[in-house]
Amino acid sequence: MSEVELVRPLLTTPLHAAHVAAGARMTPFAGYDMPVQYRDGVLKEHLWTREHAGIFDVSHMGPAFLTLNERSDDHEADHRAVSAIVETLVTGDIAGLKPGQLRYTLLLNDQGGMIDDLMIGRPVWENRQGMLYIVVNAATKDGDFALIEQAAAGKATLTRADDRALIAIQGPEAAAVLAGILPESAELGFMQHRRIDHDGHAFVVSRSGYTGEDGFEVLVPRPIAEAFWNDLLADERVRPIGLGARDSLRLEAGLPLYGHDADETVSPIEANLAFAVSKKRLKAGDIPGAARIARELAGDLTRVRVGLKVLQGAPAREGAEIADASGAIVGRVTSGGFAPSLPGPIAMGFVPPALSALGTALNVIVRGKPQAAEVVALPFVPHRYIRKS
Helix, strand or coil: CCHHHHCCCCECCCCHHHHHHCCCEEEEECCEEEEEECCCCHHHHHHHHHHCEEEEECCCCEEEEEEECCCCCCHHHHHHHHHHHHCCCECCCCCCCCCCEEEEEEEECCCCCEEEEEEEECCCCHHHCCEEEEEECCCCHHHHHHHHHHHHCCCEEEEECCCCEEEEEECCCHHHHHHCCCHHHHHCCCCEEEEEEECCEEEEEECCCCCCCCEEEEEECHHHHHHHHHHHHCCCCEEECCHHHHHHHHHHCCCCCECCCECCCCCCCCCCCHHHCCHHHHHHCCCCCHHHHHHHHCCCCCCEEEEEEECCCCCCCCCCEEECCCCCEEEEEEEEEEECCCCEEEEEEEECHHHCCCCCEEEEEECCEEEEEEEECCCCCCCCCCCCC
16 A cells, blocks of 8 residues: 555545635645635734734634533532543643633643643533533544543543534624624623524534634534634624634744644643642642642743743744853744734743743754844733633
C-alpha cells in the first residue's frame, strides 16, 4: 500500500460549501479542510473583529454532552454525581458550577501534564441536571473523549455533537448582532450558557470565545447551519473570519494554543494557568498530578510561560530561541507573530522564573540574529468580556 493510499481524506464541516462559495483559502487543520482566510485577508479580518463582529467556523472542535445513565429527582445530587466523573480527569471545581455556568479547565495526565484545555458547562434547566456540556480541542478530541468515556463507564454516556456546526461570533458588536436573531442570548454574561430554541431547532449558546473580545459560541444543528451562518452574514456589521486571524487574535489576547503553548510535559503552573486549578480540590489532593502542582505553586519550577514584546526586527515565530542578556539560551518561543492591534511583533514562550519579571530584557533569535525583547504583561490587548451576576 502506498503512502498516498494511507493518507486519510480531510473531514469537512457543515459550512464547508459556504466557505468555498465565499472564496475562502482552505487549508488542512486538525484533520479538517478549514478556511484560513477570506478575500479581505488576515490583517483586515483581524481588525474587523476588534472593531465590529466576525464569525468563525469552529465546527472542528469537540462539543459533547455527558449524561448520567440514571438520574434522580435530586437535581443537586445528580450534578454532583456527573461532576465526580470528570473531576477525576480535570483541575476545575465542576461540582461547584451554578446552573448555566461554564468553566475553563484542564485535562491532566497522572504527572500533572496537560492533555488538553477545555470548557465544561452545567445546564440551566432543572430537567437537564445530571448532564454536562463539554467542548474540547479539535486535534485532541478523540483521545479526550476516550478518556472521558473510560471514566464514565457504566455511570454516564458521552454523546458527541461534533456532527453539528459550532459558530463563534466575536467582537464589540457581536452581542447586538446575535440578539437580533436570538434575543435570549442578551441575558447571558461571560462564561454562561443555555439552550435556546430557534426556528424549531435547539441551539446551545455560550458567551465565550477565543479572541479576548465579547462574543458567543453557538452549537447549531446541521440542517440549519448554513442558513444560520448566512443570517449572521446578512448583517452589515458581520464578516467571515478565517483561522489566520483567529490565531493572531488569540495571541494578542494572551491565550494559549494547545500543542504549541501547552502539551503533556507542561503543567498548569508552568503554563501560567494556575487560575484554572481549584484550590479546594488541590488541597484535598484529588487532582491528577496534585503533588507536582502543589510543589510548583510553592516555587519549585524551572520554567513559566510569559509574554514578550519584540522591540526590533521581524516577528519571532514558534521554535525561536530566547536568550538572556549575556547571550545564553534560556527558553524558546511557543507562539509568535505580528499583532495588528498594537501594531508590532509579539510572542509567548517559556523562560526560567528568575527571568519572568515584567520588564526583563531578553533577546529572541530570528534567522540566527538576536533581537531585543522584553517581558510584558499578558494579555497584550485587554480582554473585553461582559460579565453579569
